Amino acid sequence: MTSPTIPSESTGGESLLTVLVALVANGLLAAAKSAAAVATGSASMVAEAAHSWADTGNEVFLLVAERTGRRPRDEEHPRGYGRSTYIWSLFAAFGLFSAGAVVSLWHGVTELTGEEAAPSYTVNYIVLGVAFVLEGVSFAQATRQVHGAARHFGLHPLRFVSRTSNPTLRAVFLEDAAALLGILLAGAGIALHQLTGEAVFDALGSIAVGVLLAFVAVFLMHRNMEYLLGEGLTPELRSGVIAQLLEHPQIERLTYLHVEYVGPQRLFVVAAVDLTGDDREGDLAVRLRTVEAEIERNPLIEDAILTLAPPDEPALTP
Template identity: 65%
Template structure:
């Protein structure tokens, strides 16, 4: 049973990593073409998530190592260390960059963005992130059903930090896409680039 759960967690992380890399590339291109502050923040967010998934894969590999004389209780605690690295990476590479870029763009005359490109990339990103989120949700829901608890309760109390981290990252990614969409939309409707800059700041605050 344990090996099946470990395999499921690894698959969840690999799926999230693949989705994040594809989304990060698309967002980076869109940010370069549109000059949107919100798109820059979202690109930074996705690249940070991609790096974090590598830490989480290492967490799963470390936790799965067999017991030995030096670690009679196993290596499970190492997963918490790697998950901590992932959390710190998300904050420093995602939140700080997003907030600083947004603040720097508050008083600037940001050029009119190519809204079609921005909306298209955000829509595709939402699909990819949604697939990754559904995978982590299904895994959490299955384990919660086995324990007779709710999915949210299981995520908050689980001893699997990787599952909790992936679920939190995917949830934040979806909310961040909505924030970026709102910032770009308000920029388009009002002609005021400050909304796009605020979108970047809010994405950083979310992280």
């Protein structure tokens, strides 16, 4: 059990680097967009500033999630602290909804009936152009990590993003993708305002950014809640766990298996097994505890509980 046969999604170092790159990019952009929004009065730029400030706060939450989720298990938390990652990521998603989507929607709606401003289009275009480049750098880092892990699992990158147990990677990837699309929406609203002279298009750009952020935030909140409630494994990963257990030299047969995530790439395993040999009951109990400890040496398995399999139950196969 020293070399895991269950495929690993990514390393913690990669996730941490992805979050740090996004934090730096969003912090710089939030300041620049805020200055442009104050200087020009553009509704779309206000929405983009709110978006970047929300993303900056979210990255702080995600850094806390990465840090707390890595704490080793103890007597009070025998299955570790991995689920705290989903809690902090849930806070981040709610922050995106409240500080990003709601502000963008509210400002866009109020600007529909407000007085028409005369923004400096050049300033807006320059800030949005720089923002697109910086967001692109952050998105490229997240995309590299996603594509590498998706190939490892044989999945389409977007399907991997939806199914991954790593909430920080999912959040950074989707937030950066939304940021790039939001810049295009804001730019389109500002350009239509310039071409037609109608400020309503600028306000509609703000509303479009708000709708986009709301969709991403609700999706992220839903996925984090699913993992907090005990997300199970896909059939492919479940087969991998069965195969790994049966590779143990002391496990002869497996009749029951329950596996759930207790954190990013952290599994809680309950299994009913037949051990090799014909030991007495007391000796079997000792051997079961020994096998559990050996299984837990796998970095992907946080906690394992083994019981004896009833003789009349059918065996599980990978």
